[in-house]
Amino acid sequence: MTDLSPVLSRADENLPAALDRLFDLVRIKSISTDPAYKADCAKAADWLANELTALGFEASVRPTPGHPMVVGHHAASTPDAPHVLFYGHYDVQPVDPIELWENDPFDPAIKDLGNGRKVLTGRGTADDKGQLMTFVEACRAYKDVHGSLPISVTILFEGEEESGSPSLKPFLEANAEELKAEFALVCDTGMWDSNTPAIAAALRGLVGEEITIIAADRDLHSGLYGGAAANPIHILTKAIAGLRDETGRITLPGFYDGVEETPENIKASWETLGRSSANFLGEIGLSEPAGEKGRSVLELTWARPTCEVNGIWGGYTGDGFKTVIAAKASAKISFRLVGTQDPQKVRESFRAYIRSLIPADCSVEFHEHGASPAIQLSYDSPALTKAKNALSDEWAKPAVVIGMGGSIPIVGDFQTMLGMDSLLVGFGLNDDRIHSPNEKYELKSFHKGIRSWARIIEALAKR
Amino acid sequence: MTDLSPVLSRADENLPAALDRLFDLVRIKSISTDPAYKADCAKAADWLANELTALGFEASVRPTPGHPMVVGHHAASTPDAPHVLFYGHYDVQPVDPIELWENDPFDPAIKDLGNGRKVLTGRGTADDKGQLMTFVEACRAYKDVHGSLPISVTILFEGEEESGSPSLKPFLEANAEELKAEFALVCDTGMWDSNTPAIAAALRGLVGEEITIIAADRDLHSGLYGGAAANPIHILTKAIAGLRDETGRITLPGFYDGVEETPENIKASWETLGRSSANFLGEIGLSEPAGEKGRSVLELTWARPTCEVNGIWGGYTGDGFKTVIAAKASAKISFRLVGTQDPQKVRESFRAYIRSLIPADCSVEFHEHGASPAIQLSYDSPALTKAKNALSDEWAKPAVVIGMGGSIPIVGDFQTMLGMDSLLVGFGLNDDRIHSPNEKYELKSFHKGIRSWARIIEALAKR
Numbered sequence: 001m002t003d004l005s006p007v008l009s010r011a012d013e014n015l016p017a018a019l020d021r022l023f024d025l026v027r028i029k030s031i032s033t034d035p036a037y038k039a040d041c042a043k044a045a046d047w048l049a050n051e052l053t054a055l056g057f058e059a060s061v062r063p064t065p066g067h068p069m070v071v072g073h074h075a076a077s078t079p080d081a082p083h084v085l086f087y088g089h090y091d092v093q094p095v096d097p098i099e100l101w102e103n104d105p106f107d108p109a110i111k112d113l114g115n116g117r118k119v120l121t122g123r124g125t126a127d128d129k130g131q132l133m134t135f136v137e138a139c140r141a142y143k144d145v146h147g148s149l150p151i152s153v154t155i156l157f158e159g160e161e162e163s164g165s166p167s168l169k170p171f172l173e174a175n176a177e178e179l180k181a182e183f184a185l186v187c188d189t190g191m192w193d194s195n196t197p198a199i200a201a202a203l204r205g206l207v208g209e210e211i212t213i214i215a216a217d218r219d220l221h222s223g224l225y226g227g228a229a230a231n232p233i234h235i236l237t238k239a240i241a242g243l244r245d246e247t248g249r250i251t252l253p254g255f256y257d258g259v260e261e262t263p264e265n266i267k268a269s270w271e272t273l274g275r276s277s278a279n280f281l282g283e284i285g286l287s288e289p290a291g292e293k294g295r296s297v298l299e300l301t302w303a304r305p306t307c308e309v310n311g312i313w314g315g316y317t318g319d320g321f322k323t324v325i326a327a328k329a330s331a332k333i334s335f336r337l338v339g340t341q342d343p344q345k346v347r348e349s350f351r352a353y354i355r356s357l358i359p360a361d362c363s364v365e366f367h368e369h370g371a372s373p374a375i376q377l378s379y380d381s382p383a384l385t386k387a388k389n390a391l392s393d394e395w396a397k398p399a400v401v402i403g404m405g406g407s408i409p410i411v412g413d414f415q416t417m418l419g420m421d422s423l424l425v426g427f428g429l430n431d432d433r434i435h436s437p438n439e440k441y442e443l444k445s446f447h448k449g450i451r452s453w454a455r456i457i458e459a460l461a462k463r
Numbered sequence: 464m465t466d467l468s469p470v471l472s473r474a475d476e477n478l479p480a481a482l483d484r485l486f487d488l489v490r491i492k493s494i495s496t497d498p499a500y501k502a503d504c505a506k507a508a509d510w511l512a513n514e515l516t517a518l519g520f521e522a523s524v525r526p527t528p529g530h531p532m533v534v535g536h537h538a539a540s541t542p543d544a545p546h547v548l549f550y551g552h553y554d555v556q557p558v559d560p561i562e563l564w565e566n567d568p569f570d571p572a573i574k575d576l577g578n579g580r581k582v583l584t585g586r587g588t589a590d591d592k593g594q595l596m597t598f599v600e601a602c603r604a605y606k607d608v609h610g611s612l613p614i615s616v617t618i619l620f621e622g623e624e625e626s627g628s629p630s631l632k633p634f635l636e637a638n639a640e641e642l643k644a645e646f647a648l649v650c651d652t653g654m655w656d657s658n659t660p661a662i663a664a665a666l667r668g669l670v671g672e673e674i675t676i677i678a679a680d681r682d683l684h685s686g687l688y689g690g691a692a693a694n695p696i697h698i699l700t701k702a703i704a705g706l707r708d709e710t711g712r713i714t715l716p717g718f719y720d721g722v723e724e725t726p727e728n729i730k731a732s733w734e735t736l737g738r739s740s741a742n743f744l745g746e747i748g749l750s751e752p753a754g755e756k757g758r759s760v761l762e763l764t765w766a767r768p769t770c771e772v773n774g775i776w777g778g779y780t781g782d783g784f785k786t787v788i789a790a791k792a793s794a795k796i797s798f799r800l801v802g803t804q805d806p807q808k809v810r811e812s813f814r815a816y817i818r819s820l821i822p823a824d825c826s827v828e829f830h831e832h833g834a835s836p837a838i839q840l841s842y843d844s845p846a847l848t849k850a851k852n853a854l855s856d857e858w859a860k861p862a863v864v865i866g867m868g869g870s871i872p873i874v875g876d877f878q879t880m881l882g883m884d885s886l887l888v889g890f891g892l893n894d895d896r897i898h899s900p901n902e903k904y905e906l907k908s909f910h911k912g913i914r915s916w917a918r919i920i921e922a923l924a925k926r
Contacts, residue, residue: 204686208784217748223667223869226799227754227769229744234703234772241704244697281692285680287824291690306690309697310787315774316795321671321832323797323869324773332779334786336689361750369784406686406786
């Protein structure tokens with residue numbers, strides 16, 4: 001279709017101006033969680049809409065009950081070209097504690113760390129302004145050379161990602177037809193390491209449950225009643241202990257329905273990443289994998305479901321001692337889901353199991369804390385393969401297809417509300433200090449990120 | 464030796480004056496926990512020492528770093544008579560919330576409830592001023608008639624029972640020779656019901672432990688680490704769950720060493736008390752005995768050891784949900800002991816069990832919260848039998864020998880520091896509202912309590 005090398009050269013030539021543009025955006029204090037910065041959020045949205053318009057997008061700022069969305073459309077040069085939705089967010093985290101910043105968080109700069117390594121400093125350079133601009137600048141380089149784009153691109157920039165995205169679902173629902181594409185490109189993740197590009201293809205889902213076990217109608221003196229009266233902490237701890245067997249498997253009936261083994265080639269590629277139990281767990285003061293036996297830490301955190309107690313409380317928890325038998329005991333429990341595990345079925349199986357352990361004179365209350373299925377991109381989908389090859393070419397190292405232990409709600413929303421898979425490609429590094437003082441983004445990430453997107457755009461255009 | 468009936472008649476005749484004396488004592492606001500009432504506590508001690516002196520005791524107020532003790536001695540009429548130590552406490556609980564009192568807590572009165580039932584109202588009428596005065600008035604009636612006592616009596620009145628008895632152990636240690644007798648009489652407990660006198664012969668001991676299990680060196684994101692990193696709540700709940708088997712027995716090695724079966728005749732007497740699972744547990748909204756299977760609730764709470772979790776906490780326990788894997792999880796756990804169970808061995812067995820469950824990369828911290836052995840009077844000791852018969856005669860109903868689920872520290876102190884068993888005889892009722900507003904003591908308890916002690920003194924005098 002087109003020749004890529006002039007586009008890449010153009011991206012190189014554009015870099016100084018691209019940095020100026022990024023810095024303009026970083027200077028806008030778009031802290032979404034703090035109402036004091038509402039006008040700054042609006043200003044960032046305006047700035048982005050203007051940028052997109054200047055690039056030839058049909059772009060607009062779209063009001064929501066919270067901070068506005070920015071939506072832009074750019075048709076492909078050929079009518080039957082693929083159509084993608086690109087997502088990023090222009091809002092940033094607060095900057096407290098401000099005294100820990102070495103540079104003004106809203107006065108971005110290029111900092112030379114020696115050995116040829118330069119970083120861009122400032123709040124949002126990595127999360128997510130720098131990342132979203134890699135895609136915008138890739139489009140610019142492409143258009144500069146070819147005057148058009150080889151794929152149809154819809155862009156969605158959100159301004160509430162750092163504050164829970166309250167307006168996102170209603171906006172997707174109200175604008176589903178306009179936003180729907182063949183698949184989404186999400187640039188809000190990271191590389192495996194500074195030399196190894198990565199695509200996240202699996203994200204675990206989540207089921208949250210809070211349970212309260214109720215025994216006597218009041219707290220009891222353990223001397224007077226101990227040994228005869230039900231202790232809800234005993235019931236709760238027994239129930240929790242029974243959730244896992246000796247091999248670390250979850251015992252709930254049907255829990256593993258929809259859980260498939262990770263393909264051998266994917267597991268083999270993970271083996272090459274050098275993420276051992278020792279180094280993964282060593283960083284947090286541990287050394288022994290605690291979940292299902294016989295699996296690597298990457299498999300355990302990316303490709304296996306879990307059940308974790310996130311909180312537990314009951315009885316007297318202050319200083320000293322109180323010989324009380326509590327009337328109630330509670331726990332917050334979450335399940336991470338993979339594959340096609342059904343959140344509702346997991347919840348029901350859990351509740352049935354708990355109910356089966358409650359003595360006749362006690363009771364249990366359940367409180368639901370959200371549910372989302374896992375996201376599992378087919379490891380051999382054409383789009384994934386194209387992006388993988390494009391990234392491998394740019395970084396001169398095979399891109400790795402990884403999982404993510406946590407959830408990224410937008411990806412689930414795109415799937416459930418717009419019927420789209422997402423390709424998660426990003427250029428952040430673990431040490432970018434997103435959400436913390438002294439956030440930075442590697443100049444290399446920014447530069448090669450732009451070039452990577454140019455290659456991906458080119459690759460995706462080829463049916 | 465002596466004839467009892469004139470003593471009992473004298474006790475009846477003395478009753479109005481005995482009530483006046485008790486009311487004088489109740490009017491003294493001897494709230495030991497509140498420093499504002501320090502002078503009142505001293506006044507109560509003086510009042511009691513004067514009373515004892517007037518009765519012919521060699522009595523004195525004995526200073527301590529806290530509130531004073533009162534000690535009195537009265538030799539028996541014959542040199543080889545038995546020698547007992549009588550214990551009571553003159554301090555009382557605070558009266559808040561004062562607005563809930565129907566009468567001034569420090570202006571005692573006789574309240575006629577109809578049907579011939581009269582109660583004495585006011586703070587301390589039951590706990591413990593009314594009770595200790597039953598013994599003093601029994602001595603008075605005896606001396607009024609016979610001019611002497613048939614047993615040697617040492618009296619110890621404490622002024623810090625309601626505030627943790629900080630001065631008691633040092634005082635017992637410093638005055639062991641002076642205070643030591645053949646056995647102690649403690650009047651700070653209750654009847655089985657308003658018609659059935661009781662002697663408490665078994666008190667459970669207590670071992671308190673606090674454990675903290677430490678896993679990672681920080682709280683972790685359960686998405687990133689869940690399934691691979693140790694969760695201390697899982698370790699803790701598994702450990703707690705494993706403390707009991709399916710029959711409710713405690714699984715710790717050696718735990719039941721020193722636990723003997725209750726004699727059949729004692730169990731049979733408990734059966735007659737009409738304390739079923741249904742009524743015992745029904746009062747607190749439960750119905751099923753939760754401890755060791757196949758034992759009555761009285762046996763479970765009086766004569767069997769227990770392990771109860773009194774508090775548990777770890778992770779996120781606030782509103783909403785936080786997908787955290789906590790770095791630490793803690794529990795407060797107590798063991799009630801019976802027979803000759805060794806508190807130290809129980810603690811060591813527990814700690815060894817917990818340590819055996821801690822993964823190599825985690826750790827546990829233990830914190831000790833006190834230890835006291837069980838008190839177990841021989842069910843067929845001569846003193847117990849004499850007191851039982853004396854009570855049965857006075858109340859025209861067999862006295863029942865009961866256990867107590869909780870601990871009474873003074874009894875353990877008498878045993879370990881002075882080598883004395885204690886006979887726990889008291890005339891309180893469950894509805895006396897001790898420690899609460901509107902405390903009362905039955906006039907019948909006071910009157911027949913005096914007569915009961917007169918009978919017991921007489922009975923104990925017979926070798």
